[in-house]
Amino acid sequence: MGISTQTMNKSDIKLIAVLERTGGFASAQELHQILRREGDGIGLTTVYRALQSLVDDKIVDLLRREDGEAIYRLCGDTHHHHLVCKSCGDTVEIEGGAIEKWAKTMAEEFGFRDVGHTAEIFGICSKC
Amino acid sequence: MGISTQTMNKSDIKLIAVLERTGGFASAQELHQILRREGDGIGLTTVYRALQSLVDDKIVDLLRREDGEAIYRLCGDTHHHHLVCKSCGDTVEIEGGAIEKWAKTMAEEFGFRDVGHTAEIFGICSKC
DNA sequence: TCACAAAATGAAAATGATTATCATTTCCAA
DNA sequence: TTGGAAATGATAATCATTTTCATTTTGTGA
Numbered sequence: 259m260g261i262s263t264q265t266m267n268k269s270d271i272k273l274i275a276v277l278e279r280t281g282g283f284a285s286a287q288e289l290h291q292i293l294r295r296e297g298d299g300i301g302l303t304t305v306y307r308a309l310q311s312l313v314d315d316k317i318v319d320l321l322r323r324e325d326g327e328a329i330y331r332l333c334g335d336t337h338h339h340h341l342v343c344k345s346c347g348d349t350v351e352i353e354g355g356a357i358e359k360w361a362k363t364m365a366e367e368f369g370f371r372d373v374g375h376t377a378e379i380f381g382i383c384s385k386c
Numbered sequence: 387m388g389i390s391t392q393t394m395n396k397s398d399i400k401l402i403a404v405l406e407r408t409g410g411f412a413s414a415q416e417l418h419q420i421l422r423r424e425g426d427g428i429g430l431t432t433v434y435r436a437l438q439s440l441v442d443d444k445i446v447d448l449l450r451r452e453d454g455e456a457i458y459r460l461c462g463d464t465h466h467h468h469l470v471c472k473s474c475g476d477t478v479e480i481e482g483g484a485i486e487k488w489a490k491t492m493a494e495e496f497g498f499r500d501v502g503h504t505a506e507i508f509g510i511c512s513k514c
Numbered sequence: 515t516c517a518c519a520a521a522a523t524g525a526a527a528a529t530g531a532t533t534a535t536c537a538t539t540t541c542c543a544a
Numbered sequence: 545t546t547g548g549a550a551a552t553g554a555t556a557a558t559c560a561t562t563t564t565c566a567t568t569t570t571g572t573g574a
Binding site for chain 1: 469478485506
């Protein structure tokens, strides 16, 4: 019972590999382009299908970018947050230990379970 | 300078009124349908435009449903974060003291100025 | 090895939210 | 009143995602 690892196929594995390589945080379209660029002729449909089944099997997390586009990352990855420059677009990956605790505490306080969170900081970097 | 309340027009006010009346969150499409049902011939384009300007002016909050659709809600002026139920959409406004500190610390560490941040927690509420 | 059914694949079309265009209407100051 | 700016909304365009469906691959039993 439970997670059906049996149903994993080549496409699923390809997607996991790319997510590992890229640090696990990309949209379906981006993942497709990366695979294409690497010479893999995989179709967009298959990318979507594989990602969906990986999400169903709780192997990858599905989050949303600010514009609503779906982004995926491997579960269990220590996930990081971003510090983004509003001017030049430069991005720094940062730790969010405080956030993890905050999210956990708040979720418990209000009786929520199965929780995730998003957090981003944006500002103007020193170069701009 | 600051928030341009001067630029508020009739459509903006209509949207605020509907959001007040309906309470919780609603998508642009839903808000449009409600207004239409009430006999208002407002166009979808205008609904999107009004919502966007209200978001720019920080009069309404923009969040995302699980499928990525944008949902809007009137927000109080105190800066807060959200705890959103992925299942029923129920939302709790929560304090983010830890986040404010985290954002400030990180921004300083990397030399960013004029910083803001976003942070949301999502999960399954006790009722679901 | 062969045949064949089930699973996987991907091109192309469909969908649905959101945004861009643009001609028309409303509003307001001179 | 009038001229121009702002607002409006129908329509078309975008873009991510899903469906459809015909084709290919795969695995398995004979």
